[in-house]
Amino acid sequence: EKGDFEHFMLKEIFEQPKTIEDTFRGRINPEHTEIVLGGLLDVLPKILKARRIIIIGCGTSWHAALVGEYLIEEYARIPVEVEYASEFRYRNPILNSEDVVIAISQSGETADTLAALRMAKERGATILGVCNVVGSSIARETDGGVYTHAGVEIGVASTKAFTAQVTIMTLFALKLAKENGRISSGLYLDLIKELSEIPEKVKSILVKHPHIKEVAAKYKDAINALYLGRGALFPVALEGALKLKEISYIHAEGYAAGEMKHGPIALVDDNLPVIVVAAKDHYYEKIVSNIQEVKARKGNIIAVVTEGDTGLTSMVNDLFEIPKSHPAVSPLLAIIPLQLFSYYIAVMRGCDVDQPRNLAKSVTVE
Ligand code: M6R
Secondary structure (H helix, E strand, O other): OOOOOOOHHHHHHHOHHHHHHHHHEOOEOOOOOOEOOHHHHHHHHHHHOOOEEEEEEOHHHHHHHHHHHHHHHHHHOOOEEEEEHHHHOOOOOOOOOOEEEEEEEOOOOOHHHHHHHHHHHHOOOEEEEEEOOOOOHHHHHOOEEEEOOOOOOOOOOOOHHHHHHHHHHHHHHHHHHHHOOOOOHHHHHHHHHHHHOHHHHHHHHHOOHHHHHHHHHHHOOOOEEEEEEOHHHHHHHHHHHHHHHHHHOOEEEEEEHHHHHHOHHHHOOOOOEEEEEOOOOOOHHHHHHHHHHHHHOOOEEEEEEEOOOHHHOOOOOEEEEEOOOOOOOOHHHHHHHHHHHHHHHHHHOOOOOOOOOOOOOOOOOO
């Protein structure tokens, strides 16, 4: 039931402090010193020896996979590739028993993802699942896996399932890093603590929804929008753009900010909203240059920034602040204002937010 909320999507956005917590609770010991992923116990030695990890998915789940790629390579130093399940299944990939293929799927029923997994299994790879729906086809057919505990997601536009998937990717990356000795115990403990603080930080973003709504009102008649990010915030830009296009039908593109010069900058004029995910991390200076490039061409900049970062105020039209956090967990915060921004724009445009045209919650046919 929707309770006091006008739409399931809004309810699900507001559930995220709880669903993120439900997803890591039980996977972090009470002392906050150890990560336990029960569903991976049997396959952990295989994962640690893997030649590479391939993560597959579609749509939002593919974006969560990209965040996973950044985190696993950064902290565990195991090579990771991310592929659209729909491409992977048809392109005759080189796979053997040294490969681990992980499917991310909220429903656990996506036809392309399931078919890609079956193909990988036939070729000898170890196959794992990160699913939300318990007992779903992907969950049943895999050699191991971890459930996201997001609860039932009804809105066609995925929100709480995404943050739950990213939470699992974070736990998984840290677990692998700890097991293969690539992370110092100090950083490991710090990052577990950072993750455990995310639910409170998400709450502090959600209470600012009136501001996000006001900003949304300014841009509701846009025809196009460009989303930019770098590092693990690049997939957040992709996910922000996907949310806007699916529910408001505004054409939106997500881009790695460094790619701007190679094409999309031609789109920038005084009509184009450019949403830049510019939280403080080691890409920050680079993203500030990208903001300057957009500003010089009179684009309207909406920046997601770290609280207290006043340096950007004069450069941008609007700001969404997120609490300070370690870059490893900031995707979980940066996506929240972008979900709300899309939601309010879609509502103001009179769109059917929970059931956008032409889309189904679970894509069980190709
Ligand atoms: O159930 P899955 O996670 O496998 O679904 C994958 C995509 O169909 C899904 O994420 C879709 O892109 C959503 N509408 C995104 O909001």
